[in-house]
Amino acid sequence: MTKPVRVRFAPSPTGHLHLGNARTALFNWLFARHEGGTFILRVEDTDTARSTDESERMILDDLKWLGLDWDEGPGVGGEFGPYRQSERTGIYREHAERLLADGKAFTCYCSDETLDENRKRARDEGRVPQYDGACRHLSESERRARELDGVRPTIRLRAPDADIVVEDMIRGRVEFGKEMLGDFIILRSDGRPTYNFAVVVDDALMGITHVIRAEDHLPNTMRQQLLYSRLGYEPPLFAHVSLIVAQDRSKLSKRGGATSLQKLRREGFLPGAVINYLALLGWSHPEAKEILSREDLVGAFDLKRVSASAAAFDDDKLEWVNGHHLRESPLSIVVAAAKPFAVSAGFDSDDARFPAIVDLVREGLDRLSNLPGEIAPFYDRDFDLEPEAKEWISLHESRQMFAALADAFAAVPGKLDAAEFKSVLKSQGSALGLKGKALFMPARAALTGRTHGPALGSVAELLGRERVVSRCLAAAGDAERQ
RNA sequence: GGCGCCAUCGUCUAGUGGUUAGGACGCCGGCCUCUCAAGCCGGUAACACGGGUUCGAUCCCCGUUGGCGCUACCA
Known part of the structure; x- marks a missing residue:
């Protein structure tokens, strides 16, 4: 019987x-969704100097965008709150005082300067910098004297004289020598808890069963493990996931491609694609499937298949994954995601043709930031011919064709659909002895201003007869002038 | 410096004490095609090094090297 x-x-x-x-x-x-468990969001804002509400808002927004909904936490509540550490200071203080009363912790009056000096000396001598124990055995009267001097003490945990073993689900057994651990601070002189202390108290009180976090916390686990036993709480299972690095193996932070969710959003990656790609970075599907929906991922996820080695972020593969999602997701989702990109480029996304245009151009899209360039030919604003398109139009063989084409398209009864367009184009072409590339390329150039793009018939249908005719006329005029 | 984690194609990875070391991205070539994509087919490319253990190591152990992390009254 395992706990939920x-x-x-x-x-x-x-x-x-x-x-x-x-x-x-x-x-x-x-992991939570796969196991039918609970996913909790907790804000660790004990570093009051660096924490901002704005940042919290952005992070929550990014999580929502990714679709990672939380069952307990800011905005949704829960019976183990509050879920911001800054709102839990009383809880940490109580725990620290309990440890103090039990003799498992002690107050420390050492100054920053003394501590710095000790650290420096230890390092110079090749030892692990750790607390020298100066205040460990102070008497009651000595402590009172320091208090009277106005020194605000920190509270330190008494470290044991024993090695510590961490059992990690991804890395196996990791041992830390006792010399690695000094009497570390759990409560700062201003009463705020330190990271390790707050985390343990919260994880214990919130009933966390599995701590899944990045590898940089592995050394902390030694301290946290100790805290659990000192506090009398049962420790959770730990799983330390590797870090993500840039292509050159350096830290992802400054160099290399996209490093923040914000940037990925701006560049037009679908949340489903980002999740898909991120999951593939360090985890693999048992049947080696690569394009996976949110549901696929939830169904197949398993901590056992998470890799222990650092993974390099690869723009190319993200694009490939995104391309698949762009093409295979329901059109409504893609259209909704595409709108902001069209609008900010000045194109009318309320145009009745918009969904169909998106549907057509998404075939060749790998990120939405390229959408404006692809949909431009469908709009009248800024319609212009690329140099190579001009060449096709001014070819001797194609020159004479446009005026005839304009008349022919104008004469088509009813709607000018893709099939109708093609049959008219072909019959007009054959009258001039033009077919295949020699026929389609000039037509494409005239209608879209480009030499590349989706199937011309579909393009023409979306353009509508009016634009098709006027662009043919314009091409006839251009060809004449050349 | 100390301690810890990691090490399969350029990248993400699968995998086993005996395999032609598999897949994916990228790249190259072909097919398809009005073009570009997409799609399909094919090609390219890897077990870091040195010792062990073993009949046999990519796989197990040790070391080296390299990368990364931690070494705070940051998280």
């Missing part, structure tokens, strides 16, 4: 949601 799964994603609101964080959030969410 409860996992959490616990970002610090100190910036945008980074890709590594996004993947950590995703793995937690996938």
Whole structure:
């Protein structure tokens, strides 16, 4: 009998949601959904200097955009709240005082300067910098004396004289020597908890069963493990996921392609594609499937198939995944995602033809930021001919064709659909001895101003007779002038 | 510096004590085609190095090298 799964994603609101964080959030969410468990969002804002409401808002917004909905946390509540650490200071203080009363922690009056000096000396001597224990055995009267001097103490946990073993679901057994661990601070002199302390208290109180987080927290786990036993709480299972690095193996932060969700959103990646790609970074489908829907991922996700080695972010593959999602997602979803890109480029996305235009151009799209360029020929605004298109129009053989074409298209009874367009084009072409490329390319150039694009018949149908005729006329005029 | 994690094609990865080391992206070529994409077919390319253990190591152990992380009253 196993406990129902409860996992959490616990970002610090100190910036945008980074890709590594996004993947950590995703793995937690996938695990929770796969196991039918609970996904909790907790905001770790104990660093009051760096945390901002704006940042928290952006991170929550990014998570929502990805579709990673949380069952407990900011905005939705839950019975284990509050879910912002800044609102839980009383809880941490109580726990620290309990440890103090039990003799498992002690107050420390050492100054920053003393601490810095000790650290420096230890490092110079090749030792692990750790607390020298100066305040460990202070008497009651000594402590009172320091208080009277106005020193605000920190609270330190008494470290044990024993090695610590961490059992990790992804990395196996990891041992840390006792010399690695000093009496570390759990409560700052201003009463705020330190990261390790707040995390353990919260994870324990919130009933977290699995801590899935990035590898950079592995060394912290040693301290947290100790905290669990000192506090008398049962520790959760740990799973440390690798970090994401840039193509050159350096940190993802500054170099390389897209590093933040914001950037990916701006470049026109679909949330489903981002999730799909992120999941593939460090996890693999048992049947090696690569294009997976949200439901596919939830169904197949398994911590056992998560890789232990760092993965490099690859723009090309993300684009490939996105291309698939762009082509295979329901049109309504793609259209909705495409609208902002069209609108910001000045194109009318309320045009009745818009969904059909998107449907047509999405075949050749790998990111929505390229959408404006692809849909431009369907609108009258800024319609212009590329140099290569002009060449096709001014070819001797095609020159004479446009006026005839304009008349022929204008004479078509009823709607000018793709089939009708093609049959008219072909019959007009054959009258002039033109067919195939020699026929279609000039026509394409005249109608779209481009030499590349979707099937010309479909393009013409969406353009509508009026535009087709007027562009043929314009081409006839251009050809004449040349 | 100390401690820890990691190491299969350029990249993401599968995999096993005995395999022609598999797939995907990219790249190259072909097919399709009015073009570009897409799609389909084919090609390219890897077990970091050195010791062990073993009849046999990509796989297990040790070391080296390299990458990354941690080393705070940051998270």
